[in-house]
Amino acid sequence: xxxxxxxxxxxxxxxxxxxxxxxxxxxxxxxxxxxxxxxxxxxxxxxxxxxxxxxxxxxxxxxxxxxxxxxxxxxxxxxxxxxxxxxxxxxxxxxxxxxxxxxxxxxxxxxxxxxxxxxxxxxxxxxxxxxxxxxxxxxxxxxxxxxxxxxxxxxxxxxxxxxxxxxxxxxxxxxxxxxxxxxxxxxxxxxxxxxxxxxxxxxxxxxxxxxxxxxxxxxxxxxxxxxxxxxxxxxxxxxxxxxxxxxxxxxxxxxxxxxxxxxxxxxxxxxxxxxxxx
Amino acid sequence: xxxxxxxxxxxxxxxxxxxxxxxxxxxxxxxxxxxxxxxxxxxxxxxxxxxxxxxxxxxxxxxxxxxxxxxxxxxxxxxxxxxxxxxxxxxxxxxxxxxxxxxxxxxxxxxxxxxxxxxxxxxxxxxxxxxxxxxxxxxxxxxxxxxxxxxxxxxxxxxxxxxxxxxxxxxxxxxxxxxxxxxxxxxxxxxxxxxxxxxxxxxxxxxxxxxxxxxxxxxxxxxxxxxxxxxxxxxxxxxxxxxxxxxxxxxxxxxxxxxxxxxxxxxxxxxxxxxxxxxxxxxxxxxxxxxxxxxxxxxxxxxxxxxxxxxxxxxxxxxxxxxxxxxxxxxxxxxxxxxxxxxxxxx
Amino acid sequence: xxxxxxxxxxxxxxxxxxxxxxxxxxxxxxxxxxxxxxxxxxxxxxxxxxxxxxxxxxxxxxxxxxxxxxxxxxxxxxxxxxxxxxxxxxxxxxxxxxxxxxxxxxxxxxxxxxxxxxxxxxxxxxxxxxxxxxxxxxxxxxxxxxxxxxxxxxxxxxxxxxxxxxxxxxxxxxxxxxxxxxxxxxxxxxxxxxxxxxxxxxxxxxxxxxxxxxxxxxxxxxxxxxxxxxxxxxxxxxxxxxxxxxxxxxxxxxxxxxxxxxxx
Numbered sequence: 105x106x107x108x109x110x111x112x113x114x115x116x117x118x119x120x121x122x123x124x125x126x127x128x129x130x131x132x133x134x135x136x137x138x139x140x141x142x143x144x145x146x147x148x149x150x151x152x153x154x155x156x157x158x159x160x161x162x163x164x165x166x167x168x169x170x171x172x173x174x175x176x177x178x179x180x181x182x183x184x185x186x187x188x189x190x191x192x193x194x195x196x197x198x199x200x201x202x203x204x205x206x207x208x209x210x211x212x213x214x215x216x217x218x219x220x221x222x223x224x225x226x227x228x229x230x231x232x233x234x235x236x237x238x239x240x241x242x243x244x245x246x247x248x249x250x251x252x253x254x255x256x257x258x259x260x261x262x263x264x265x266x267x268x269x270x271x272x273x274x275x276x277x278x279x280x281x282x283x284x285x286x287x288x289x290x291x292x293x294x295x296x297x298x299x300x301x302x303x304x305x306x307x308x309x310x311x312x313x314x315x316x317x318x319x320x321x322x323x324x325x326x327x328x329x330x331x332x333x334x335x336x337x338x339x340x341x342x343x344x345x346x347x348x349x350x351x352x353x354x355x356x357x358x359x360x361x362x363x364x365x366x367x368x369x370x371x372x373x374x375x376x377x378x379x380x381x382x
Numbered sequence: 383x384x385x386x387x388x389x390x391x392x393x394x395x396x397x398x399x400x401x402x403x404x405x406x407x408x409x410x411x412x413x414x415x416x417x418x419x420x421x422x423x424x425x426x427x428x429x430x431x432x433x434x435x436x437x438x439x440x441x442x443x444x445x446x447x448x449x450x451x452x453x454x455x456x457x458x459x460x461x462x463x464x465x466x467x468x469x470x471x472x473x474x475x476x477x478x479x480x481x482x483x484x485x486x487x488x489x490x491x492x493x494x495x496x497x498x499x500x501x502x503x504x505x506x507x508x509x510x511x512x513x514x515x516x517x518x519x520x521x522x523x524x525x526x527x528x529x530x531x532x533x534x535x536x537x538x539x540x541x542x543x544x545x546x547x548x549x550x551x552x553x554x555x556x557x558x559x560x561x562x563x564x565x566x567x568x569x570x571x572x573x574x575x576x577x578x579x580x581x582x583x584x585x586x587x588x589x590x591x592x593x594x595x596x597x598x599x600x601x602x603x604x605x606x607x608x609x610x611x612x613x614x615x616x617x618x619x620x621x622x623x624x625x626x627x628x629x630x631x632x633x634x635x636x637x638x639x640x641x642x643x644x645x646x647x648x649x650x651x652x653x654x655x656x657x658x659x660x661x662x663x664x665x666x667x668x669x670x671x672x673x674x675x676x677x678x679x680x681x682x683x684x685x686x687x688x689x690x691x692x693x694x695x696x697x698x699x700x701x702x703x704x705x706x707x708x709x710x711x712x713x714x715x716x717x718x719x720x721x722x723x724x725x726x727x728x729x
Numbered sequence: 730x731x732x733x734x735x736x737x738x739x740x741x742x743x744x745x746x747x748x749x750x751x752x753x754x755x756x757x758x759x760x761x762x763x764x765x766x767x768x769x770x771x772x773x774x775x776x777x778x779x780x781x782x783x784x785x786x787x788x789x790x791x792x793x794x795x796x797x798x799x800x801x802x803x804x805x806x807x808x809x810x811x812x813x814x815x816x817x818x819x820x821x822x823x824x825x826x827x828x829x830x831x832x833x834x835x836x837x838x839x840x841x842x843x844x845x846x847x848x849x850x851x852x853x854x855x856x857x858x859x860x861x862x863x864x865x866x867x868x869x870x871x872x873x874x875x876x877x878x879x880x881x882x883x884x885x886x887x888x889x890x891x892x893x894x895x896x897x898x899x900x901x902x903x904x905x906x907x908x909x910x911x912x913x914x915x916x917x918x919x920x921x922x923x924x925x926x927x928x929x930x931x932x933x934x935x936x937x938x939x940x941x942x943x944x945x946x947x948x949x950x951x952x953x954x955x956x957x958x959x960x961x962x963x964x965x966x967x968x969x970x971x972x973x974x975x976x977x978x979x980x981x982x983x984x985x986x987x988x989x990x991x992x993x
Contacts, residue, residue: 146909150916157924161788162780170783292758298765306775315779512832514984528984535835547830551751560743564834566736 766853804858805882898979
């Protein structure tokens, strides 16, 4: 406990400047590859197009509601969750951490004058700062052209929505990092990573939670699905100030708990490394 | 015709070059080309190194006036350059191989060397049928690699020191069986050949150990056996001893010598390791900028070149040991090669 | 001639066998890879269960037909990735100048390249596809048809990738287009054709061969139509011929060294 407090102290004293520098370098690097990012647009477009066609078939009469969603809302919901998924590419965090730990590179990185986990997060943030706006623009173009704009969309609430999306992205990365940090103890954390991703993808991104049987819904709301994809996307397609406050509050709790867990696991892992000598 | 005879029948057969114009013939015979005029004499005498005078000797490789030009796109730096390249693509021609002619006797061991980017690998690629030449003629074992690549493939072997041909997760034995199948050997032939080669290359103790668990020295021996499984008549060795320790290097060289002696395998060697050249090859061809700058016997090069270039060679060494004997025979082959590379670079 | 073909087959067989052996060196990793791919495919059942809760048919397909469609895509994708995994990264080989190694062998270049790698997780795809095929196809005859279409589908996957990959002999950055369009078969093929209309449906028969690889076969299986079956077979032959021709045209360009700029 003592050790953890000490470590926390180090984190607090550290100037945040170094993380902004890391963030900026990755940002500039990614800017040069903006064209490569655009290639992923194809997959995104294919996915969204299929869903537009699919929901176009499923909604038989105009104005029909499915699970409380209009056709436009249903499609925009998928566009937003997929935008978060494609735009953040949190898999890179998992890949980097796993490779560093399993490849032994961690021994060099943990003695650098920064906290390893924050270093990875800064890089991740630099990555999505380019990708996410690009995907957001693509989503808006596809959405307005093929689906039509959302009715009663509150432009004034966009900053709140953006904050929600960003918090969601970060929580996702923190949670994926926690899973990857288990590589300190187990041979390969990929299966757990996979289960977590599947949960988000199948349950969180394709359909809004309301479409599932009612008995399952409270269960899903307890999982990270609520803070990472459902929350932000729901807010965008159906905004209400109360819901916004609620989601932000849950996200704050998740973020604090997630980071605490992340520092704890990392600290334990590093200690194990010192004892066993990698 | 007379000139052809003076070169001791080592160059091209009469029936082939008879059809060429006088001009082309000149090209063909300008095998030995020094950049500076004083050395031309050396070059001409060097061409006729002793020991291979027999007219009947069959030629394993014949290359006449071989050329290969690559067209490379030029792009100015920066965004403007990229945009410009789309509308006005500018290309530049690079003469990777430019009028190269030589021939290799059957059973000969030849060192084919040159600085990085001199055109060595392009030449090898044309000899093995990977690349088509733009001009000139190639014949390997009487076959045109351009036209009958697969037919030729049965008769040549390749070892690339830096590229693995073996499957690393398999044992050498399984690997050899795979290569046996590639070269259409029957099971029995493959078995017999593996037995023979594993004895000669001393593979017995690790022939059933996966290749990834072998040391580099053991692995390169296996690479060579894989390349020899089909009794190739010509073996192309590209940096075969790279990364090996001195003892293993010597061991590998001895094996190459043995192959050459017992199966009369023609060896076409490229290497930056002067030890390989000195200990294996009697003849050396140096290429630079796509052209042959020297074609000589190693022995002759070592004994004659230093005398004529005493002033240039080993200047640094000489400065250091100011009171040195000045005996030119002390100059190593390495120094000579470095000096030739350097004088080419200056021109 | 016959012995040449026999020898070629022997080499291809050995190549595939050795690829498999490499992947099976670590048994746990191998089984995890295969197992997780089966689970991965099975997880999409959730999507379809939800959709069929909302409506009795999706794009005119019953749940059984959707499973048939899904299984066929998985099986064809799996088969092509087990046997010819290398074709899906053909662009890298061409741009990286890595075809040299195959050119010095006295064997058919295309056959050697295609069989020079395998994808283990694809075994999971094939397994899943076979299980769905056994459950959802009608009787022994239906399953035989299913097997036939698995093979034709795998050929479409392979030759379509070959065709696009071979364009790397002429154009740069075809690697991206190749993987995107090939995955397009999976993305579109796992949905019923009934939801696509007009131009998009036309494009999915012409640009991306989803129609001939998946939708036509499913129609033949649910409602047998000899004409449709022959169309599929004819299409597969034509695509194969076209891709092989383009590959060898490109190989000539490779040997002329005009790709050097990409390799420098």
